[in-house]
Amino acid sequence: MTAEHDTGDGRKLRGQRRRAQIIEATLAIVRRDGATGVTHRTVAKEAGITTSLTLYYFATLDDLLVAALTSVTDEYTHRIRQLIESEDEPLDGLAHLIAESAGPGRERALAERELSTLAARRPALRPVARRWRDNVAELARTQTDDPDAVEAVVALSDGLCAAILLNDEEADPNHIRAILGKALRRTRQ
Amino acid sequence: MTAEHDTGDGRKLRGQRRRAQIIEATLAIVRRDGATGVTHRTVAKEAGITTSLTLYYFATLDDLLVAALTSVTDEYTHRIRQLIESEDEPLDGLAHLIAESAGPGRERALAERELSTLAARRPALRPVARRWRDNVAELARTQTDDPDAVEAVVALSDGLCAAILLNDEEADPNHIRAILGKALRRTRQ
DNA sequence: GTACAACTAGTACGATAGTTCAACTACTGG
DNA sequence: CCAGTAGTTGAACTATCGTACTAGTTGTAC
Numbered sequence: 001m002t003a004e005h006d007t008g009d010g011r012k013l014r015g016q017r018r019r020a021q022i023i024e025a026t027l028a029i030v031r032r033d034g035a036t037g038v039t040h041r042t043v044a045k046e047a048g049i050t051t052s053l054t055l056y057y058f059a060t061l062d063d064l065l066v067a068a069l070t071s072v073t074d075e076y077t078h079r080i081r082q083l084i085e086s087e088d089e090p091l092d093g094l095a096h097l098i099a100e101s102a103g104p105g106r107e108r109a110l111a112e113r114e115l116s117t118l119a120a121r122r123p124a125l126r127p128v129a130r131r132w133r134d135n136v137a138e139l140a141r142t143q144t145d146d147p148d149a150v151e152a153v154v155a156l157s158d159g160l161c162a163a164i165l166l167n168d169e170e171a172d173p174n175h176i177r178a179i180l181g182k183a184l185r186r187t188r189q
Numbered sequence: 190m191t192a193e194h195d196t197g198d199g200r201k202l203r204g205q206r207r208r209a210q211i212i213e214a215t216l217a218i219v220r221r222d223g224a225t226g227v228t229h230r231t232v233a234k235e236a237g238i239t240t241s242l243t244l245y246y247f248a249t250l251d252d253l254l255v256a257a258l259t260s261v262t263d264e265y266t267h268r269i270r271q272l273i274e275s276e277d278e279p280l281d282g283l284a285h286l287i288a289e290s291a292g293p294g295r296e297r298a299l300a301e302r303e304l305s306t307l308a309a310r311r312p313a314l315r316p317v318a319r320r321w322r323d324n325v326a327e328l329a330r331t332q333t334d335d336p337d338a339v340e341a342v343v344a345l346s347d348g349l350c351a352a353i354l355l356n357d358e359e360a361d362p363n364h365i366r367a368i369l370g371k372a373l374r375r376t377r378q
Numbered sequence: 379g380t381a382c383a384a385c386t387a388g389t390a391c392g393a394t395a396g397t398t399c400a401a402c403t404a405c406t407g408g
Numbered sequence: 409c410c411a412g413t414a415g416t417t418g419a420a421c422t423a424t425c426g427t428a429c430t431a432g433t434t435g436t437a438c
Contacts, residue, residue, distance in 0.1 A: 018415085034310050036225060039395065050417055055397070110309055117306045120299055120354045121223050130355055152368050155348025162347050163340075165309045166319055179341050183372065207385090228425065239387055244427070 019057050019067075021047055026068040031107035035114045038065065066125060069115040073131050076112065080135040090139050091184075095177035098157055101164040102171035110165055133158070144184050152183045208246050208256075210236055215257040220296035224303050227254065255314060258304040262320050265301065269324040279328050280373075284366035287346055290353040291360035299354055322347070333373050341372045 025047035029037050040061065044051040058064040076097075083093035101109035112132070119129035133154050140153035156179060164171045214236035218226050229250065233240040247253040265286075272282035290298035301321070308318035322343050329342035345368065353360045 034307075040397085041395075051396095052398090052418080053416060056415070059397095061396075113309070114306055116351075116355070117303055120302070126355060133352065133355070148368055148371065151349075151352075152345060152372065155352060155368075156341060156344050158348035158351050159344025159346065160340075160348075162305075162351075163322065163344060166305075166315060166322065179337055179344075182337065183341065229427080230425075240427095241388080241429095242386065245385070248427090250426070 018053075022049075022054055022057055022064070023067050023071050026064055027072060027111060030068065030111040030114060034110075035065070035118055038068075040064075062122070062124075065115070065118065066128070069119065069125060070128050072108075072112050072115065073128050076132050077135050080132075080139055084139050084142060090142060091180055092173070092177055094136065094139060094157065095173045095180060098161050098164070098176050099171040099173040101161045102169070106165065109161060113162070113165065140184070149184050153180060156180060156183055207242075211238075211243055211246055211253070212256050212260050215253055216261060216300060219257065219300040219303060224254065224307055227257075229253075254304070254307065255317070258308065258314060259317050261297075261301050261304060262317050265321050266324050269321075269328055273324075273328050273331060279331060280369055281362070281366055283325065283328060283346065284362045284369060287350050287353070287365050288360040288362040290350045291358065295354065298350060302351070302354065329373070338373050342369060345369060345372055 022043060026038055026043050029042055029046055033042075038061065040051050040054045043064065044054045047054070054064070058067065079097065080094075083090045083097075086093065115125075116129045116132075119125035136154045136157050137150050140150040143153075144150060160176055160179065211232060214232050215227055217235055218231055222231075227250065229240050229243045232253065233243045236243070243253070247256065268286065269283075272279045272286075275282065305318045305321075308314035325343045325346050326339050329339040332342075333339060349365055349368065
């Protein structure tokens with residue numbers, strides 16, 4: 001549920017809308033400058049509001065990062081759920097999702113990864129960060145009964161994404177799809 | 190307050206030795222508090238030297254982080270090379286290396302990951318960060334001729350490591366070895 | 379011993395961080 | 409209309425940051 005950044009007139013954003021706006025500004029900064037760049041002041045500036053207002057909604061910087069990570073994870077969760085429930089081949093969709101880490105979607109994937117790394121250090125964030133993996137696992141389970149294969153698909157998704165981020169090359173969804181497919185196929189023989 | 194950072198025989202550390210000491214202190218901080226915790230002051234305190242000394246060796250914080258990442262990558266590179274050249278099964282060694290991300294080696298793996306994430310954002314650092322992947326790929330190539338399988342092993346190594354860091358569970362080398370093995374075996378069918 | 383380069387130490391400056399706070403404004407229920 | 413509350417503001421506090429700078433010490437080549 002994306003909120004508008006401002007109403008354009010004198011009316012003030014209130015409650016959840018303002019909250020969403022601040023989270024959006026936070027993510028914009030994580031995408032542009034990394035998690036290190038997130039401070040109350042930079043977020044406020046990005047959102048065009050005062051520093052104290054970000055503090056009004058998020059008492060500490062940690063709260064803000066948790067909210068940001070939750071938000072970005074929610075989005076991926078939603079997209080993976082759609083893949084699972086759709087009629088099409090879920091693996092194709094997953095491959096496309098991973099391939100998005102290159103090109104225009106790069107910053108977004110990088111933000112997700114950066115926040116995940118942060119999560120490894122803050123136990124409170126881990127359940128949120130694990131959701132992406134849980135969802136990929138669920139998707140994989142629609143394709144196989146082998147727990148090892150499920151684990152492999154999750155790890156592959158993560159690792160392929162990292163590879164794409166580290167190289168600057170284009171990512172070919174078909175190629176990704178092929179690698180994921182092989183990881184599953186071996187259990188069917 | 191006489192210099193605690195001397196060699197014990199009165200001689201001062203100089204040149205590369207001092208450099209190495211500062212890098213070591215930096216890595217200790219990355220392991221304990223993350224890359225965010227790295228400042229000239231914290232590094233100096235960790236090493237038991239003055240702030241200006243860290244600046245003497247590393248003009249900017251960036252220089253210091255680059256040196257730290259290079260150092261940690263060099264170490265992994267060395268270990269993987271040993272695996273490749275050793276008589277034993279390289280895959281077993283790789284599995285052990287990955288399994289180390291749990292338990293006592295957790296902080297070290299986390300540091301490596303954190304610095305790698307940093308690298309995704311600074312093009313100059315990427316070649317350094319890519320070395321770990323290149324080495325794993327080289328190791329994999331001793332086991333298979335299939336480029337896809339090599340790519341899969343690299344991605345799996347990365348993803349499995351991330352999974353271990355995100356969960357707090359123990360990591361079973363045999364299990365990891367099995368998953369890596371399957372990724373290679375399927376190409377032989 | 380002297381000179382010069384390498385090194386060490388302490389201090390200081392300007393910038394920015396997280397956070398607090400009292401005062402102010404806009405909206406809402408009565 | 410008024411009172412109460414949610415939302416908002418700007419200034420100020422303390423702490424720490426990266427870095428600069430000066431002055432002093434040490435090692436070494438002559």
